[in-house]
Amino acid sequence: MKVLLVDNELISVKNLKYSLEQDEYEVVSVFEGKEALNIIATEEFDIIILELILPDFDGLEVCQKIREKYNIPIIILSSKNEDMNKILGLEYGADDYLTKPYNILELKARIKAILRRTKFNNQKPNEQTILADDFVINTLGRKVSIGSKNINLTAKEFDLLLLLATNPGKIYSREELLEIIWGYEYFGDLRTVDVHIRRLREKIEKDSHNYEYILTKWGSGYYFRNKK
Known part of the structure; x- marks a missing residue:
């Protein structure tokens, strides 16, 4: 994974670059907004870490210019801790x-x-209607049915079913499902996954003692079994 680090605090850049490289990220660092915009136009990056305080541009302006042309994920990492800056950064x-x-x-x-959420979103099927085993999944209307029966799912239940059903046989650990479906805000709360899987099973499985669709690989995670 390739990271662009935009920050003019040399010590901060050095320490963060070293730490990320220990996790095998490829890190490119620049110190001005103009440099960042120029290098993004010529090189591909998986994620950008952006400081708001830069010598030439306001970081929010850089963020906006990047977003106008590219869909690269951006994390603002800044010494500005006012709530308004956070709101503006996200906006x-x-x-x-x-x-x-x-x-x-x-x-x-x-x-x-x-990065996991970005990968998941990029891999989502483009088809409006997906046939997965006995399920008909409408990705545009976010609706699911089995035969003539419509199944009412919450947003997270739908995302879980879509991910598992479109990757039959692939085992996802609870940690992976947390990161893909929920993101960092639920990082570490593994019970969230178990609860949603249980509720999803209650809605789609015919027999609560003999699951047909969403199975458990003990010690590893959950997967979708395609019978056909």
Whole structure:
């Protein structure tokens, strides 16, 4: 994964670059907004970490200019901790906002979560209607049916079913499902996944003691079994 780090605090850049490289990220660092805009036009990045205080441009302006042309995920990492800056940062197109000083483990968790969500969104089927085993999944209307029976799912239940049903046989750990479906805000609360899987099963499974669709691989996670 390739990261663009935009910050003019040399020590901060050095420390963060070193830490991310230990996790095998490829990190490119620039110190001005203009440099960032120029390099984005010539190189591809998986995520951008952007400081708001830059010597040439306001970071919010840089964020806005990036978002006008590109869909690259952006995390604002800034010493500006006012609520208004956070609100503006998100309104200008940032995916997340973290204030300095920050916990490096939390930042890495947020990076990982955003990259997983981005990958999931990019892999979502383009078809409006998907046939998965006995299910008819309408991605545009976000509706699910089995035969003539419509199934009322919550947003998260729908996302879980769509992910699992379109990747039959692939085992997802609870940690992976948290990061893909919920994101970092639920990071670490594994019971969230179990509760939603249980509720989803209650709605789609015929026999609560003999699951046909969403199965458990003990010690590993959940997967969707395609019978056909």
